Amino acid sequence: MTTVATSSPVSGARRQAAEGTLGGAPLGPAERAARGKAARARAPRRTHAEYEPAPNRADPIDVIDRQSRSRLPELVPLRYQRMTESPFRFYRGAAAIMAADLAGTPTSGIDVQLCGDAHLLNFRLLGSPERRLVFDINDFDETLPGPWEWDVKRFATSLAIAARANGFGPSQRREIVATAVSAYRTWMHRFATMTNLDVWYAHVDVDEVASRLADVLGGRGSRRLSRATSRARSRDRLRAFTKLTEVVGGERRFASDPPLLIPIDELHTGRERELLMGWLGSIVGRYSDTLSTDRRWLLAQYRLVDFARKVVGVGSVGTRCWVALLLGRDDGDPLLLQIKEAGTSVLADHLPGSEYGNQGERVVAGQRLIQASSDIFLGWQRVEGLDGQRRDFYVRQLQDWKGIADTERMNADDLTLFGRLCAATLARAHARSGDRIAIAAYLGASATFDQAVARFAEAYADQNEADHAALVEAVRTGRVSANEP
Structure with a gap:
């Protein structure tokens, strides 16, 4: 097999934006800051x-139903059931x-690589290739270049919805959200003063955070963080292997847990x-060309044993997702x-x-x-499905x-x-892929943007509750079908 050279995820125009160039001529920090301040005329911060x-x-x-048409029909009712459970669960599945709605809101005209679905639960503990526990963004199904404000508003609204679910009052919710957005703004200013390499190497090491924030966390917070990190470290491939597989006829196979996990032999x-085994095997074999040489060599030391279809998440339910042993x-x-099947981004x-x-x-x-640090086996592949449809x-x-x-x-x-930690992580992601100096200058030193986004989050949380109620009613009247909880 030969190595496939992967193109940069930053196009020429976006690279110019990230590096502060115009027509190929580099812009200095002062000029980039001036561009950010000038963007306030396009979108005054209070208008957010x-x-x-x-x-x-x-x-x-209708929006949700259009998405469902390309999904496995037998799993769509499960998606609707999960989305009806609470406004927050609905929000997780309602990125489209x-x-x-965000397409009609003000933007500064400064683009970054968007996560595209930056709600609270898409920030989590992860293992780095160096076997350190880090905190980072986890889901990128909707990623596209676009206005940095969209990620911030989706994140802020998820915080407001979570605060409502926990029974916090309006003033308390606004304070929680404004504090998180302030952290985003503060960290963007810090990244604006850093060198390109320092921004690139920046990451949230959980052990370091626990040590540095011991006083802020207090005894209760430190204990909860310690328990969380211990649980995360225990959720490794060996635990998943034990939980998801069993010995059948002397051979390891995936265990049956329908509809969440269905071994290929039951399908x-x-x-x-x-045919299905061969098709899935070809995905694993061919996808390795998108890995670096050393990781291809590592993957080649493993042999395929079994496959199963797996249900994941809320918004992803119904997409074609397989696990390989x-x-x-x-x-x-x-x-x-x-x-995991990759469809067109909802932002597209x-x-x-x-x-x-x-x-x-x-x-x-x-x-x-x-x-900051991605899975060593992360790659992609396009294949023609057994139904004749091309799928990525x-x-x-x-x-x-x-x-x-x-x-x-x-x-x-x-x-x-937690909101502050997520906000710092989101700021680092945006600083890596966009003009951090211009964004920091746009945000400024005052709390104008923080308070504006906090008000937006409350207004959109109202909209989300109304949309969730509409889905509950659609299930009640039989407009759409949902599994029994």
């Missing part, structure tokens, strides 16, 4: 408080709805099973890979198209750009020291601290 649904706003149920038999030296040396209807024709490559390129996938390890926050159990102080 504004949210009114457009007169021709699409029916939110919010993308259309098809005979010739159909062999590979074994290395022996049965105690497993590798679990997730093979409202932004210039991706420079990548392969949606899996779009996801991987965006992740590598804005995540990206591949990564299924579990590798992952820990997700339990926001429902957080008091106001906990949620405030």
